[in-house]
Amino acid sequence: xxxxxxGIPVSTNTTRALVCLHEKGVDFELVxxxxxxxxxxxxxxxxxxxxxxxxxLEDGDFTIFESRAITSYVAEKFKETGPDLIRHQNPKEAAxxxxxxxxxxxxxxxxxxxxxxxxxxxxxxxxxxxxxVIDTNLEKLGKVLDVYESKLSxxxxxxxxxxxxxxxxxxxxxxxxxxxPWASLVNDRPHVKAWWEDISSRSxxxxxxxxxxxxxxx
Amino acid sequence: xxxxxxGTVRSACVQRVLACLLEKEVDFDVVHVDLExxxxxxPEFLVLQPFGQVPAIEDGYLKLYESRxxxxxxxxxxxxxxxxxxxxxxxxxALVDQWLEVEAHNFNDLVYTLVLQLVILxxxxxxxxxxxxxxxEQKLETVLDVYEQRLSxxxxxxxxxxxxxxxxxxxxxxxxxxxxxxxxxxxERKNVNAWWEDISNRPxxxKLMQLAGH
Numbered sequence: 001x002x003x004x005x006x007g008i009p010v011s012t013n014t015t016r017a018l019v020c021l022h023e024k025g026v027d028f029e030l031v032x033x034x035x036x037x038x039x040x041x042x043x044x045x046x047x048x049x050x051x052x053x054x055x056x057l058e059d060g061d062f063t064i065f066e067s068r069a070i071t072s073y074v075a076e077k078f079k080e081t082g083p084d085l086i087r088h089q090n091p092k093e094a095a096x097x098x099x100x101x102x103x104x105x106x107x108x109x110x111x112x113x114x115x116x117x118x119x120x121x122x123x124x125x126x127x128x129x130x131x132x133v134i135d136t137n138l139e140k141l142g143k144v145l146d147v148y149e150s151k152l153s154x155x156x157x158x159x160x161x162x163x164x165x166x167x168x169x170x171x172x173x174x175x176x177x178x179x180x181p182w183a184s185l186v187n188d189r190p191h192v193k194a195w196w197e198d199i200s201s202r203s204x205x206x207x208x209x210x211x212x213x214x215x216x217x218x
Numbered sequence: 219x220x221x222x223x224x225g226t227v228r229s230a231c232v233q234r235v236l237a238c239l240l241e242k243e244v245d246f247d248v249v250h251v252d253l254e255x256x257x258x259x260x261p262e263f264l265v266l267q268p269f270g271q272v273p274a275i276e277d278g279y280l281k282l283y284e285s286r287x288x289x290x291x292x293x294x295x296x297x298x299x300x301x302x303x304x305x306x307x308x309x310x311x312a313l314v315d316q317w318l319e320v321e322a323h324n325f326n327d328l329v330y331t332l333v334l335q336l337v338i339l340x341x342x343x344x345x346x347x348x349x350x351x352x353x354x355e356q357k358l359e360t361v362l363d364v365y366e367q368r369l370s371x372x373x374x375x376x377x378x379x380x381x382x383x384x385x386x387x388x389x390x391x392x393x394x395x396x397x398x399x400x401x402x403x404x405x406e407r408k409n410v411n412a413w414w415e416d417i418s419n420r421p422x423x424x425k426l427m428q429l430a431g432h
Contacts, residue, residue, distance in 0.1 A: 050364045050367060050368065051320070051324060051361075051364060062309050062312075064312050064313065064316050065316060066315070066316045066319030066320060066323070067319075068315070068319050069312060069315035069316040069318070069319045072312065072315050073308070073311075073312040073315070076308060076311070076312075077308055091291075091294070091295065092280060094294075095280070095282055095287065095290075095291040096282075098284070098286075098287035098290050098291065099282055099283060099284050099287040101287065102284030102285075102286050102287045103269070103284060105322060105323075106284060106286075106322070107269055110327075143269075144269070147268040147269060150268065151268070
């Protein structure tokens with residue numbers, strides 16, 4: 001029985017897991033979840049994730065949720081194949097990967113996600129973007145990206161001179177952020193820009209990006 | 219070699235790290251950072267932690283920050299010493315990661331905002347946003363209902379043994395029950411309450427409480 005990932009191709013958290021699966025070249029099935037129909041609130045889905053959130057990974061009879069726990073599991077289970085996303089043979093490198101995974105989780109996401117939400121999601125729900133929320137978070141995001149710029153001027157990727165989960169986890173929100181009017185926050189920082197162009201040109205990222213059509217008119 | 223932990227013993231994120239080091243019986247020194255004076259934003263500190271936050275650790279040549287990364291490192295480094303905080307099999311480790319993510323993304327923000335609005339801002343002489351606090355409280359009730367259900371099936375969040383996932387909750391729940399005076403959120407839930415009683419009575423946590431003067 002293969003891996004099943006429950007989620008949708010436009011979701012940031014689902015795509016975080018999707019990129020990891022593609023990087024590892026692992027066979028899996030993407031099982032769509034009808035969020036607009038409230039499928040994630042039905043008992044059958046709550047049995048998989050009691051928080052009613054996507055994505056969820058099923059590996060045989062083992063079920064796990066939270067995208068960053070899923071990527072850790074996949075990166076560890078398939079550590080001998082494909083790129084080494086967790087530096088499993090070097091404890092100090094592995095620790096630095098974990099530091100920058102937490103940086104994305106604790107410092108980066110809280111600043112970037114309200115901007116993406118206000119710019120791309122709110123209008124689709126018929127709401128005017130809250131500029132005060134955007135402005136506050138642009139300032140926070142700028143400071144975080146200053147730290148990224150400084151780090152990336154001394155190492156090629158966030159945790160060192162090697163691509164890792166720490167870089168991968170940033171992909172979904174930056175992808176959507178580049179569609180907002182504030183892409184200059186990335187483009188005006190030369191090392192962040194070069195890093196973004198590098199990681200977003202990886203074939204796993206390009207494959208997943210094809211499905212990230214949120215907000216686009218067909 | 220003694221691990222240097224930069225921060226204060228009263229900071230929740232520092233306590234997360236100290237609880238882990240105490241569980242693993244790793245010697246440490248707390249190097250005091252004067253948060254009220256803004257020491258963590260000064261250039262000398264930013265070299266250690268570029269986001270200007272505590273904790274940061276120095277262990278010989280290794281420097282790390284982000285409390286959840288630090289505890290994962292020490293739980294792995296001393297996997298064979300003291301309680302196994304990580305899980306044994308790949309699946310057990312994944313469940314520990316899962317519930318650590320739940321703490322970070324579903325639990326922590328709500329507790330942080332509640333404590334900020336109800337305790338920290340008033341202490342600084344500023345008005346707290348009571349509507350925001352109330353909204354967080356309602357969301358936290360829903361989250362703790364999930365914990366209640368989970369803890370009816372297993373003794374600890376990730377399974378039958380205490381792990382980093384449980385440990386990570388200790389500082390936040392302590393603030394919730396003490397300074398924020400929202401202990402009812404825990405005590406009204408039979409399984410959550412039993413779990414809290416268990417984890418907060420561990421010798422390592424009680425030692426930390428003494429150190430912190432709580």
